[in-house]
Amino acid sequence: MASAEKLFIENNGGISFSWNDDKRSIDLIxxxxxxxxxxxxxxxxxxxxxxAKEWAKYLNISSRTLERHREERKVFRQQQSERIVSIYQLLHYGRTVFENQEHFYTWMDSVNIAFGRIRPKDLLDTSIGIDMVRDELGRIQHGVLA
Structure with missing residues (x-):
């Protein structure tokens, strides 16, 4: 099995967001x-x-099922694993854009006009929502604010 730690953590201990090269993409797949x-x-x-309740929502499972995964050291299904990777990459990207973890996390938890007064973290239960948050972070990164 490919190690999540190997894929997520670079040699220097920093978190890797880059997965644009084919080798890394194949490893993530x-x-x-x-x-x-x-x-x-x-x-x-x-x-x-x-x-844990938010993660259960994002992974479309009950809090009790998430707890069973913890207790039994279970492996997440493909759909859940893909959501975990997507959210992880989004979080790293956001920290990079904001250059400050605390400011990014505050933004994720704040009502956002661009999302119709919805908090960005409340959109992470769908791939469309994750893409919306990623796109908004891209606009912030490039100074394109509406």
Whole structure:
């Protein structure tokens, strides 16, 4: 199994967002297809500002199922693994754009006019919502604010 840690953590201990090269993309596809084991997901929990209830919503599972994954060290299904990778990459991108983790997390938790007065973190339960947040971060990064 491809190691989530190997894919997410660079040699210097920093988090890697870049996955545009073909080799890395193939590794991520393999990881998603095999599923992310809960112990690897637990490392992401330390990085992300979300509660277990929020993660359960994002992964479209109950809080109890998420708890069972933890207790039994289960592997997430493909769809859930893909969502974990997408959110992880989004969080890293946002931290890069804001150049400050705390400011980014405050933005994620704030009502946003661009999203119809919805908090960005409330959009992470769908791939469309993740794409919307990523697009908005791109606009912020390039100074295109509406």
């Amino acid at each position: 393999k990881l998603v297809r095999e599923g992310i084991p809960y112990p690897e997901f637990a490392k992401i929990l330390d990085f992300a500002p979300f509660t």
